[in-house]
Amino acid sequence: MARRRREIGKAGWGRTAFSTVISFIYFFPVLWIILTAFKSHTDALSTPPKFIFTPTLDNFVSVFARAYERGGAAVDTHFDLFFFNSIFIAGASVGVALIIGTIAAYGFSRWPLRGNETYLFIILTTRMLPPIIVIIPIFIMFRLSGLSGSYIGIILLYAAFNLPFTIWMMKSFFDEIPREVEDAARMDGSSEMKIFFRICLPQVKAGIAATAVFGLILTWNEFLFALLLTGRDTRTVPVAMAQTIGGDIGVRWGLLAAIETLFLIPVVFVTFLLQNQLLRGVTFGTIRR
Amino acid sequence: MAVTTYHAEHGTLLERFFERNRGPLLVSPALAVLFIMNIFPLLWSFGLSFYRYRANRIKEPEFVWFKNYQKVLTDPVVWERFQTTAIVVTVDVLLQLVVGFLLALLFEKTFPGRRVLLMLVLTPMMLSFVAVGAFFRYYYEPTFGLLSQGIKAITGEPFILLGSEVGALAGIIFADVWMWSPFVMLLVLAGLVSVPKHLYEAAEIDRASWWRRFWTITFPYIRGLLLLAILFRTIEAFKLFDIVFLITEGGPGTSTETIAVYVYRVAFQYFKTSQSAALGYILLFVVIVLTNLYLFFVRRRDVEEQ
Numbered sequence: 001m002a003r004r005r006r007e008i009g010k011a012g013w014g015r016t017a018f019s020t021v022i023s024f025i026y027f028f029p030v031l032w033i034i035l036t037a038f039k040s041h042t043d044a045l046s047t048p049p050k051f052i053f054t055p056t057l058d059n060f061v062s063v064f065a066r067a068y069e070r071g072g073a074a075v076d077t078h079f080d081l082f083f084f085n086s087i088f089i090a091g092a093s094v095g096v097a098l099i100i101g102t103i104a105a106y107g108f109s110r111w112p113l114r115g116n117e118t119y120l121f122i123i124l125t126t127r128m129l130p131p132i133i134v135i136i137p138i139f140i141m142f143r144l145s146g147l148s149g150s151y152i153g154i155i156l157l158y159a160a161f162n163l164p165f166t167i168w169m170m171k172s173f174f175d176e177i178p179r180e181v182e183d184a185a186r187m188d189g190s191s192e193m194k195i196f197f198r199i200c201l202p203q204v205k206a207g208i209a210a211t212a213v214f215g216l217i218l219t220w221n222e223f224l225f226a227l228l229l230t231g232r233d234t235r236t237v238p239v240a241m242a243q244t245i246g247g248d249i250g251v252r253w254g255l256l257a258a259i260e261t262l263f264l265i266p267v268v269f270v271t272f273l274l275q276n277q278l279l280r281g282v283t284f285g286t287i288r289r
Numbered sequence: 290m291a292v293t294t295y296h297a298e299h300g301t302l303l304e305r306f307f308e309r310n311r312g313p314l315l316v317s318p319a320l321a322v323l324f325i326m327n328i329f330p331l332l333w334s335f336g337l338s339f340y341r342y343r344a345n346r347i348k349e350p351e352f353v354w355f356k357n358y359q360k361v362l363t364d365p366v367v368w369e370r371f372q373t374t375a376i377v378v379t380v381d382v383l384l385q386l387v388v389g390f391l392l393a394l395l396f397e398k399t400f401p402g403r404r405v406l407l408m409l410v411l412t413p414m415m416l417s418f419v420a421v422g423a424f425f426r427y428y429y430e431p432t433f434g435l436l437s438q439g440i441k442a443i444t445g446e447p448f449i450l451l452g453s454e455v456g457a458l459a460g461i462i463f464a465d466v467w468m469w470s471p472f473v474m475l476l477v478l479a480g481l482v483s484v485p486k487h488l489y490e491a492a493e494i495d496r497a498s499w500w501r502r503f504w505t506i507t508f509p510y511i512r513g514l515l516l517l518a519i520l521f522r523t524i525e526a527f528k529l530f531d532i533v534f535l536i537t538e539g540g541p542g543t544s545t546e547t548i549a550v551y552v553y554r555v556a557f558q559y560f561k562t563s564q565s566a567a568l569g570y571i572l573l574f575v576v577i578v579l580t581n582l583y584l585f586f587v588r589r590r591d592v593e594e595q
Contacts, residue, residue, distance in 0.1 A: 011398035019395040020406060026392070027409040029467065030416065032435060033424055045433050048442070100318040107315025119316070126327040128576045130528045132552045133569030136344060136562060137330035137337070160326035163319055192311070221417035223531060238417045245423060253427060260420040267415045272408050279479050 030264075036257035044253040059258035066255075079240065079259070085230070086220065086237045087266065089151065093158035094215040098208060100159075101166030106196065108167065109174035120168070127164040131224055142229055149231025157225060162215040169214075173207035174200065209274045210281025220267050237263050338566035345560040357567035367551070367568065374548040377462060378526040384466045385522055386515070389473025396474075397481045411475070413468045422535020425464040426451075429536070454544035457537045461545055465532055469522060476518045480511030516587055520580065527576055548572055 011019065024031075036044050038055040065074045108116060138157070139148075147153030177200065185195050201208075223238045230236060241259050245251050271278070307314065338357055340350035361367055396407055413421070428436045431449045440448040450456040484507055492502045530549040533539065539546035539554075546554075552572070556565035 011400040015398065016400040019400065020402065022395055023406040023409050027412065029424065029428065030412045033420065047433050048438055049435050100322065104316040104319035107312050111312030111315065113312050113316065123323065125577060126323060126331070128524050128580065129331065129573055130549050130552060130569055132549065132556055133334050133566055134327065134330040136556065137333035141330060156322060157326050160322050163323055167319060217415055223418055238419050241417065242419045251423065256420070256423060260416065263417065264412065264415060268408065268412060271411060271415065275404060275407065278475070279482060
């Protein structure tokens with residue numbers, strides 16, 4: 001009987017092998033991108049496709065410094081700056097969205113306003129909009145206010161994109177945690193600050209982690225607004241990546257693959273660290289017991 | 290609550306103000322950012338949709354009432370684009386659900402290496418649209434593309450996926466399904482792992498069939514998350530733009546031009562700024578109606594169950 005019970009949550013070897021094979025097939029297109037990053041230009045375009053080849057680091061070198069014309073001298077591409085921009089902008093905007101979003105969610109959950117549901121629906125609506133509609137007013141607004149090409153502008157914009165999801169997600173978390181402990185603390189004369197930071201926040205940690213990962217993935221790869229609203233100094237990697245497509249010898253697949261491979265590392269790393277929180281976080285808010 | 294009022298009575302004027310307006314104060318920073326960056330531009334473009342205005346001309350905007358809406362709604366091209374979008378959204382979301390669900394079943398039970406394999410399956414949704422679009426075009430490329438080469442090796446005939454209408458649609462949907470099924474998987478998996486183990490044990494003792502076990506035990510735990518996945522993926526599928534633009538640019542002809550791509554063309558290639566705004570609002574209206582239908586459906590189910 002004891003053996004039986006253990007088996008319920010565990011997969012047999014057949015199922016394990018099957019899952020492994022399917023996972024690798026699913027991962028294959030990504031693996032091919034990573035392999036392409038280590039290929040020379042001729043290897044990348046060879047027919048039939050090459051699985052075995054002499055790996056080269058040329059593509060990674062040329063991410064940061066390369067000749068723009070055939071035979072020209074290698075020039076700094078400023079990709080180090082673009083990587084910094086991506087990390088800084090994504091980190092800051094997810095951070096801002098988490099801080100003000102969590103506070104707002106706490107407010108919506110504990111001190112409902114008149115018309116609370118309406119506010120929440122309007123907040124969700126802003127998420128449904130095809131971004132193209134708002135891009136013209138935002139573009140004009142950024143130009144007039146001088147926010148265009150600045151960090152603060154794009155960070156606040158991305159924070160606004162992340163806010164609806166953050167608020168909805170965190171509100172469902174705050175709704176789920178029992179209020180008895182808070183009320184008891186209030187009776188003991190704890191300050192509201194202390195109740196929020198010491199009692200409520202620790203209970204929604206998993207939710208914060210899950211929200212952060214989703215926000216990070218979306219912000220990290222945003223393209224359209226970054227293209228129109230970032231300047232030369234604040235350009236993010238996706239925009240710079242798109243600009244490397246094209247050129248006199250067609251698309252340099254190896255280079256493109258190298259950029260994407262490097263660009264994938266930070267977000268995979270963060271997701272891997274928060275993986276357990278992610279699963280718990282997703283479940284917490286949505287399943288009513 | 291009694292304690293709160295105690296504080297309020299004894300605090301300074303400022304403290305009392307904070308006590309009384311706690312709700313509004315907590316939500317105001319978020320609402321302020323949303324208002325400046327989202328709602329204000331939204332209202333602006335809503336206003337713009339009632340004017341005749343082109344962003345590339347100096348001419349003053351002219352107020353034309355509902356003329357833009359009339360023009361857009363009577364344009365057969367717009368209806369064609371809506372049809373394309375409807376096909377893409379339906380097939381895309383359905384396939385994502387099926388694939389995501391099957392993937393989740395793979396990871397339902399623990400096994401060695403599960404954490405790492407799960408990461409591998411999650412990576413597609415962490416790629417940037419630019420890379421997915423560009424590389425799927427590279428995979429579909431008839432002469433050196435990976436997929437075309439693979440199929441050519443099997444059938445012996447050259448494989449040109451993006452040449453036909455159906456093929457191009459399939460190519461776009463395939464890439465998007467591959468990229469976003471992991472999202473559905475994550476939500477379904479979260480539901481699967483939350484099913485209390487003792488329920489399965491009880492089912493085993495009752496010798497319930499797999500099918501029965503699934504419907505009576507597993508499904509109630511994943512239903513909510515599955516519906517949430519449908520909601521988010523449908524909203525996103527309506528906005529599908531980057532992948533279409535990078536893989537087919539709407540072609541061959543205009544057969545894969547979704548409504549989002551069409552709005553982009555109207556706004557940035559034909560520069561009919563106000564018409565694109567009108568079109569955008571019609572699209573928003575459609576999505577809001579669908580969302581409300583969805584929410585209505587979910588709530589009615591909840592009421593029935595109680």
